[in-house]
Amino acid sequence: MSDAIRERLAEIVGADGVSTWVEPGGRELPLAVPRDTDAATELVRFAGADRLALVPFGLGTKAGWCSPAEHADFALSTRALSGILTYEPGDGTVSARAGSRMADLAATVREGGHRLVPEVTRPAEATLGGVVAAGASGARRLRFGPARNHVLGVRALMADGTLAKSGGQLVKNVTGYDLHRLYCGSHGTLCVLLEVSLRLFALAERELAFTGETTELEVALAACRRLGEVALAPEVAAVVGRGDAWRVTAAFSGRAPSLEAHTGEVRDALGELSLVTELEGAAAEAAVATVRDAELAPEGSWPTLRLAATRSKLAGATELLLSAASELGAPPPRILTHPLVATLDARLDGDGADDLARELATVLAASGVHARWPGLPHDLRRELELDPPAGLAMMRRLKDSLDPDGVFARGRTRGGI
Amino acid sequence: MDASLLRALEAVVGKDGLVSQPTRLVPYESDGLAILRQRPDLVLLPRDTGEAAACYRLLHEAQVPIVARGAGTGLSGGATPVAGGVVVGTARMRDVLELNTEDRYARVQAGLVNASLSRECDPHGLFYAPDPSSQRACTIGGNVAENSGGPHCFKYGATTQHVLGLVIVQHDGTVLDLSGPIVDPDGYDLVGLFVGSEGTFGMATEVTLRLTPKPPVVETLLAVFDGLEAACDSVTEMIAERLEPSAIEILDQLTIRAVEDSVFAAGYPTDAGAVLLVEVEGLEEEVAVTSEDIRAIFARHPVLEVRSARDPEERLKLWAGRKGAFGAMGRIAPDLYVADACVPRTKLAEMVRATIEIARERGLRLATVFHAGDGNLHPNICYDRRDPDEVERVLDAGRAILERCVDAGGSLTGEHGVGIEKLEQMEYLFSEADLAAMCRVRDAWDPERRMNPGKLVPLRACGEIRAAALPS
Numbered sequence: 044m045s046d047a048i049r050e051r052l053a054e055i056v057g058a059d060g061v062s063t064w065v066e067p068g069g070r071e072l073p074l075a076v077p078r079d080t081d082a083a084t085e086l087v088r089f090a091g092a093d094r095l096a097l098v099p100f101g102l103g104t105k106a107g108w109c110s111p112a113e114h115a116d117f118a119l120s121t122r123a124l125s126g127i128l129t130y131e132p133g134d135g136t137v138s139a140r141a142g143s144r145m146a147d148l149a150a151t152v153r154e155g156g157h158r159l160v161p162e163v164t165r166p167a168e169a170t171l172g173g174v175v176a177a178g179a180s181g182a183r184r185l186r187f188g189p190a191r192n193h194v195l196g197v198r199a200l201m202a203d204g205t206l207a208k209s210g211g212q213l214v215k216n217v218t219g220y221d222l223h224r225l226y227c228g229s230h231g232t233l234c235v236l237l238e239v240s241l242r243l244f245a246l247a248e249r250e251l252a253f254t255g256e257t258t259e260l261e262v263a264l265a266a267c268r269r270l271g272e273v274a275l276a277p278e279v280a281a282v283v284g285r286g287d288a289w290r291v292t293a294a295f296s297g298r299a300p301s302l303e304a305h306t307g308e309v310r311d312a313l314g315e316l317s318l319v320t321e322l323e324g325a326a327a328e329a330a331v332a333t334v335r336d337a338e339l340a341p342e343g344s345w346p347t348l349r350l351a352a353t354r355s356k357l358a359g360a361t362e363l364l365l366s367a368a369s370e371l372g373a374p375p376p377r378i379l380t381h382p383l384v385a386t387l388d389a390r391l392d393g394d395g396a397d398d399l400a401r402e403l404a405t406v407l408a409a410s411g412v413h414a415r416w417p418g419l420p421h422d423l424r425r426e427l428e429l430d431p432p433a434g435l436a437m438m439r440r441l442k443d444s445l446d447p448d449g450v451f452a453r454g455r456t457r458g459g460i
Numbered sequence: 461m462d463a464s465l466l467r468a469l470e471a472v473v474g475k476d477g478l479v480s481q482p483t484r485l486v487p488y489e490s491d492g493l494a495i496l497r498q499r500p501d502l503v504l505l506p507r508d509t510g511e512a513a514a515c516y517r518l519l520h521e522a523q524v525p526i527v528a529r530g531a532g533t534g535l536s537g538g539a540t541p542v543a544g545g546v547v548v549g550t551a552r553m554r555d556v557l558e559l560n561t562e563d564r565y566a567r568v569q570a571g572l573v574n575a576s577l578s579r580e581c582d583p584h585g586l587f588y589a590p591d592p593s594s595q596r597a598c599t600i601g602g603n604v605a606e607n608s609g610g611p612h613c614f615k616y617g618a619t620t621q622h623v624l625g626l627v628i629v630q631h632d633g634t635v636l637d638l639s640g641p642i643v644d645p646d647g648y649d650l651v652g653l654f655v656g657s658e659g660t661f662g663m664a665t666e667v668t669l670r671l672t673p674k675p676p677v678v679e680t681l682l683a684v685f686d687g688l689e690a691a692c693d694s695v696t697e698m699i700a701e702r703l704e705p706s707a708i709e710i711l712d713q714l715t716i717r718a719v720e721d722s723v724f725a726a727g728y729p730t731d732a733g734a735v736l737l738v739e740v741e742g743l744e745e746e747v748a749v750t751s752e753d754i755r756a757i758f759a760r761h762p763v764l765e766v767r768s769a770r771d772p773e774e775r776l777k778l779w780a781g782r783k784g785a786f787g788a789m790g791r792i793a794p795d796l797y798v799a800d801a802c803v804p805r806t807k808l809a810e811m812v813r814a815t816i817e818i819a820r821e822r823g824l825r826l827a828t829v830f831h832a833g834d835g836n837l838h839p840n841i842c843y844d845r846r847d848p849d850e851v852e853r854v855l856d857a858g859r860a861i862l863e864r865c866v867d868a869g870g871s872l873t874g875e876h877g878v879g880i881e882k883l884e885q886m887e888y889l890f891s892e893a894d895l896a897a898m899c900r901v902r903d904a905w906d907p908e909r910r911m912n913p914g915k916l917v918p919l920r921a922c923g924e925i926r927a928a929a930l931p932s
């Protein structure tokens with residue numbers, strides 16, 4: 044079967060466009076890399092006609108956020124469908140093909156004085172389509188909000204092989220349903236994103252970052268809480284570390300005079316930390332990049348546990364996490380948290396990590412926070428992610444309505460969609 | 461309507477929650493787009509999610525079309541029951557259910573009037589950012605359904621960026637609780653999809669909203685120009701220089717005069733060709749430098765005067781003029797057709813010129829007031845609905861304006877929605893495949909197409925039966 048599929052894929056995209064993709068979880072799938080929209084369309088039509096299921100993706104940097112599909116016959120990567128379609132510096136918007144790398148886009152719009160948001164990890168590999176499909180919001184979310192807020196419109200390849208647009212390249216627009224918001228974060232289960240338009244932000248006149256160290260997580264979190272009260276609104280207020288080594292990173296950008304006038308308050312807010320360092324320009328950006336990249340372990344794996352909550356609930360959940368680890372005698376988890384956004388990533392390791400995860404899943408569910416387990420083995424993950432997301436029945440109806448034959452492989456997101 | 465159904469509905473909402481006398485149904489014949497009217501068979505006013513759900517269940521069993529309604533200030537015919545049926549209004553659902561100042565959110569009933577929310581959270585140093593000019597009347601539910609904007613959405617984003625959760629009564633009366641307010645819930649963004657769905661996915665009964673800290677310093681600038689062109693060019697330059705004020709609004713001469721002759725008189729000079737109202741917010745130093753940069757841009761154009769509001773009273777007055785503009789235009793003509801289109805911000809002056817030309821060619825009077833910073837035009841056509849020939853010319857001009865905007869890379873609506881008004885033009889902007897995707901999504905929410913039928917997605921695309929909407 045797989046050979047026949049490979050043959051057909053090669054007919055559509057050429058033999059050099061076919062290879063193998065190892066899905067997170069280890070399954071090998073024939074991979075087709077179309078070079079143009081027509082070939083991508085034909086791939087989807089082929090899947091539809093032959094009742095096959097395909098997994099769309101970019102370069103797979105965030106494939107691990109999903110579970111492996113229940114069943115998949117081949118993968119379609121948009122990595123070769125790249126390039127900027129229109130960048131309008133005077134309007135502050137950009138449209139690009141889905142395979143464009145985030146770093147390339149950021150470099151282009153920077154020349155026109157713009158900042159590309161979201162700022163995600165592995166920007167040289169992460170594709171625009173993949174970032175949007177994964178709903179990755181990046182390191183500066185505190186200031187710029189979630190990814191879905193910046194997506195102005197998309198052009199997508201639907202399950203029936205038609206091309207459908209939603210939105211446009213306009214900063215304000217309410218014409219028709221916001222299907223692009225639905226696709227954002229849908230992990231390729233509803234369509235293949237081919238083009239995306241984003242709103243851009245002004246590059247700031249000045250950028251500052253502060254880092255400081257502490258041996259206690261509570262001190263680091265308190266510093267972030269104080270950062271939430273200073274006049275100068277932070278773009279980043281994050282804590283990274285484990286055990287008794289915690290680093291707070293705070294970043295600010297804006298007009299030079301206001302940064303100059305208010306850095307004293309920021310220093311006061313960080314007063315209980317040691318080794319407080321002030322960084323400027325490129326060094327400030329590098330400090331933020333360190334926070335951004337702390338999402339991933341050096342070997343490239345995603346955190347075990349990803350929490351989303353409200354600010355007040357996250358504080359309680361963080362305590363639960365640490366106390367559960369110490370009660371079970373597990374090594375202290377490594378943590379990246381943005382307490383003012385109310386998100387936390389934790390990496391559990393050591394022998395008891397699975398038991399700790401099971402224990403945590405129960406207590407966290409009761410604490411009203413939202414837990415995901417992207418870095419766990421998939422069987423364990425399915426066991427822990429049993430409670431269905433709110434609105435699962437509607438999500439299923441949407442999936443069935445947009446993709447009745449399951450052309451886009453099922454079972455990848457929570458609830459088995 | 462079937463008597464037993466009526467009795468069952470009355471048992472749910474009580475006598476005060478059911479409107480059936482023909483004279484009392486008249487206000488529900490249209491929204492702010494008075495050019496199109498249709499009387500509903502019945503109006504229901506539930507008090508909470510439970511009552512709304514019970515009404516929807518009964519109407520589902522009887523297969524009656526339903527139109528959700530807030531304050532009826534919509535400008536695209538969204539709340540007009542073109543297919544008859546029942547209007548379910550939120551007028552008795554106006555409570556703030558929870559105000560969480562620590563996590564900065566509020567949970568409110570959908571019928572809460574927009575401006576009430578900012579009033580409620582003001583003592584806590586917070587406000588609700590989206591501020592449609594109709595904010596003293598329009599409801600949060602209506603704002604959600606239209607994804608409404610407002611002058612300050614230039615900085616803060618439209619409604620969708622502020623909605624953290626929803627409770628939705630679905631077509632069959634089941635309740636979908638997505639009340640949040642956790643960031644990034646798992647799975648599809650149903651809340652984001654619902655916002656802007658114009659009542660076609662069901663009824664929002666409760667809304668969780670993000671609250672924003674009030675800015676420490678606000679400066680309001682009024683720049684006076686002898687014509688619209690220079691005002692538009694100044695805005696295009698502000699955007700190109702990536703300046704970030706919080707609001708950028710333009711009013712033309714006819715609007716200025718209407719405002720100054722009305723209770724909203726703001727002190728705009730009546731001999732001006734256009735005024736530009738710009739607000740800058742933030743820290744003192746930031747406001748000072750940004751204002752300075754903006755003044756430098758004004759100076760490069762033929763600006764007649766630049767004024768800064770001296771105190772909060774003057775600031776409020778300047779904004780009351782802008783926000784009262786549509787109301788004030790009642791003085792210059794019996795009816796006003798408020799067009800609403802978006803264009804790239806590099807094309808403001810060109811498109812404003814085009815709208816003036818389109819109105820002139822059809823012998824119509826145009827008053828323009830708009831959210832310039834977002835490229836959201838409101839060319840407002842003055843007319844008298846008793847003159848059928850003029851009504852025809854107005855509708856024709858409306859169509860021509862939208863098509864010109866689409867040709868220039870723009871869209872049909874920036875904030876007022878498609879409703880019935882722009883239904884036909886949806887096919888001008890979207891292909892069959894684009895509309896088919898929208899129809900599929902609509903079918904998932906409302907397989908029987910009883911929720912606000914005849915709106916947003918054209919009938920050819922969805923195979924929908926739409927009652928003819930006739931000018932009265």
Ligand SMILES: Cc1cc2nc3c(=O)[nH]c(=O)nc-3n(C[C@H](O)[C@H](O)[C@H](O)COP(=O)(O)OP(=O)(O)OC[C@H]3O[C@@H](n4cnc5c(N)ncnc54)[C@H](O)[C@@H]3O)c2cc1C
Binds near residue numbers: 591592610659660787
């Ligand atoms: C003078 C004036 C100024 C205006 N200024 C602005 C402006 O600056 N920005 C802007 O965006 N708009 C503006 N508008 C348009 C209008 O006020 C907005 O669209 C507003 O959001 C409508 O709210 P409403 O409560 O009046 O809704 P309605 O007019 O009652 O309904 C609007 C739509 O929402 C649906 N709906 C209402 N409630 C619900 C609910 N609970 N659940 C599901 N669907 C629902 C209805 O079916 C309808 O389709 C203005 C209107 C006027 C008259």
